[in-house]
Amino acid sequence: MSIALIILAAGKGTRMKSDLPKVLHEIAGAPMLVHAMKSGATLEPEKTIVVAGHGAEHVSKASAGYDETAEVVLQTEQLGTAHAVGQAKDTLAGFAGDALVLYGDTPFISPETLSRMIDARAGHDVIVLGFEAADPGRYGRLLMQGDSLSKIVEFKDATDEERAITLCNSGVICAKSDVLFDLIDAVGNDNASGEYYLTDIVEIAQQKGLSATSVTCDESETLGVNSRVQLAEADAIFQTKARHALMESGVTLHAPDTVYLSHDTHIGPDTIVEPNVVFGPAVTIENGAHIRAFSHLEGCHVSRGAVVGPYARLRPGAELAEFTKVGNFVEIKNAVIDENAKVNHLTYVGDAHVGARANIGAGTATCNYDGVMKHHTEIGADSFIGSGTLLVAPVSVGSNAMTGSGSVITQSVPDDALAIGRARQANKPGLAVKLFDMLKKKKLDKQKGEA
Numbered sequence: 001m002s003i004a005l006i007i008l009a010a011g012k013g014t015r016m017k018s019d020l021p022k023v024l025h026e027i028a029g030a031p032m033l034v035h036a037m038k039s040g041a042t043l044e045p046e047k048t049i050v051v052a053g054h055g056a057e058h059v060s061k062a063s064a065g066y067d068e069t070a071e072v073v074l075q076t077e078q079l080g081t082a083h084a085v086g087q088a089k090d091t092l093a094g095f096a097g098d099a100l101v102l103y104g105d106t107p108f109i110s111p112e113t114l115s116r117m118i119d120a121r122a123g124h125d126v127i128v129l130g131f132e133a134a135d136p137g138r139y140g141r142l143l144m145q146g147d148s149l150s151k152i153v154e155f156k157d158a159t160d161e162e163r164a165i166t167l168c169n170s171g172v173i174c175a176k177s178d179v180l181f182d183l184i185d186a187v188g189n190d191n192a193s194g195e196y197y198l199t200d201i202v203e204i205a206q207q208k209g210l211s212a213t214s215v216t217c218d219e220s221e222t223l224g225v226n227s228r229v230q231l232a233e234a235d236a237i238f239q240t241k242a243r244h245a246l247m248e249s250g251v252t253l254h255a256p257d258t259v260y261l262s263h264d265t266h267i268g269p270d271t272i273v274e275p276n277v278v279f280g281p282a283v284t285i286e287n288g289a290h291i292r293a294f295s296h297l298e299g300c301h302v303s304r305g306a307v308v309g310p311y312a313r314l315r316p317g318a319e320l321a322e323f324t325k326v327g328n329f330v331e332i333k334n335a336v337i338d339e340n341a342k343v344n345h346l347t348y349v350g351d352a353h354v355g356a357r358a359n360i361g362a363g364t365a366t367c368n369y370d371g372v373m374k375h376h377t378e379i380g381a382d383s384f385i386g387s388g389t390l391l392v393a394p395v396s397v398g399s400n401a402m403t404g405s406g407s408v409i410t411q412s413v414p415d416d417a418l419a420i421g422r423a424r425q426a427n428k429p430g431l432a433v434k435l436f437d438m439l440k441k442k443k444l445d446k447q448k449g450e451a
């Protein structure tokens with residue numbers, strides 16, 4: 001059975017107190033919308049439709065950033081969840097499969113839960129994802145009669161008896177696409193909020209002789225985000241799960257609670273991650289690497305056996321080959337470091353290639369930016385860059401070459417050559433003592449003058 005996803009993402013999210021539409025607030029480096037899309041994508045949907053309203057332009061961009069085939073439809077006025085789903089009707093005209101409705105602000109519904117819903121469709125026309133709520137609060141309540149879901153009642157419209165029900169509506173709903181839109185066409189807005197409730201389709205389905213039931217999942221999956229506090233809670237839940245999964249897969253985390261992961265962090269077995277390491281998006285670490293404390297990584301790849309940090313910063317395009325060493329207060333950006341090369345202390349390597357076994361001395365900087373454009377630095381294999389070398393790009397240092405400490409390298413250095421680019425030193429015998437005497441006298445005179 002082919003599937004279409006309809007992801008509701010038109011709401012403003014007033015309680016976020018933000019210019020950014022709610023679904024674009026990030027959890028583990030990805031917008032909530034992308035988390036929902038990712039989970040839905042595991043069903044290999046034939047179509048994905050995002051219903052956007054507030055900040056639609058930004059929502060479109062985020063949607064395309066994850067899946068450029070996803071279609072965005074506009075809901076200019078937010079008249080309720082049924083109305084929102086209704087906006088996908090034209091796009092799905094003639095679509096013969098099932099439609100699954102997800103919320104962009106409910107990021108954790110698991111792929112396993114979604115596929116259980118799809119399976120349940122074999123026996124029923126409408127499937128609603130429910131959960132037992134510890135505190136049912138203002139959620140819609142599911143009214144079950146045996147195996148059959150007879151109605152969903154919104155909190156605002158519920159009787160005291162109905163409010164006592166703890167089986168709640170997650171909002172995720174699945175039905176055959178054309179059936180779903182027929183049901184939605186029959187939804188009115190005669191209720192406490194004056195909104196078109198998607199939840200009304202259950203009772204309408206029953207009236208039409210169709211069957212509805214609920215599939216349930218753990219409450220942790222249905223967590224919705226309405227405020228910054230809930231955003232932080234959701235992030236914490238994500239982190240706990242992701243750290244756990246990493247450790248189960250063979251990664252050592254020395255102080256797991258202090259390691260921050262992104263939605264797409266990949267770390268191979270036998271890698272050790274020390275405390276207080278931040279993984280921004282798009283980081284892959286191979287097996288047996290060692291990421292030492294207080295390092296910050298994003299958009300980079302670290303190969304087997306490499307050692308990073310403590311206090312290293314790997315920025316997008318940093319590519320570390322096997323057994324490389326990148327030490328403290330070193331920043332690497334858009335640069336390939338070949339195997340066994342060492343960049344151990346206080347160094348900036350940007351827009352560069354460092355050859356195998358090269359040794360980059362402390363305080364080296366690639367001067368890659370002239371204020372307008374970026375330029376490349378090439379450092380050859382087995383070369384030795386003396387401490388405090390400034391490499392003014394574009395420039396290259398050959399293999400087996402050396403630069404003297406403190407050199408400013410503005411011209412390319414041939415293979416095997418030693419380049420020294422610094423002022424010649426001059427020693428003045430006895431001058432230090434004279435200078436000290438002069439300065440001490442000056443200080444004394446000044447103190448006398450002040451007294």
Ligand code: UD1
Pocket residue numbers: 008009010011012051053075077078079080081082083084103104105138139140141152154168169170171196197198199224
């Ligand atoms: C909805 C359900 C409720 C369920 C709860 C779970 C209805 C009527 N109620 O209530 O039973 O327990 O979710 O969280 O469906 N949206 C649009 N356009 C609209 C309205 C909403 O895109 O016109 C989007 C929102 O951005 C949000 C989602 O739909 O992502 C849910 O809307 P929201 O207003 O939060 O619904 P609830 O009142 O929480």
Ligand code: CA
Pocket residue numbers: 224226
């Ligand atoms: Ca809500």
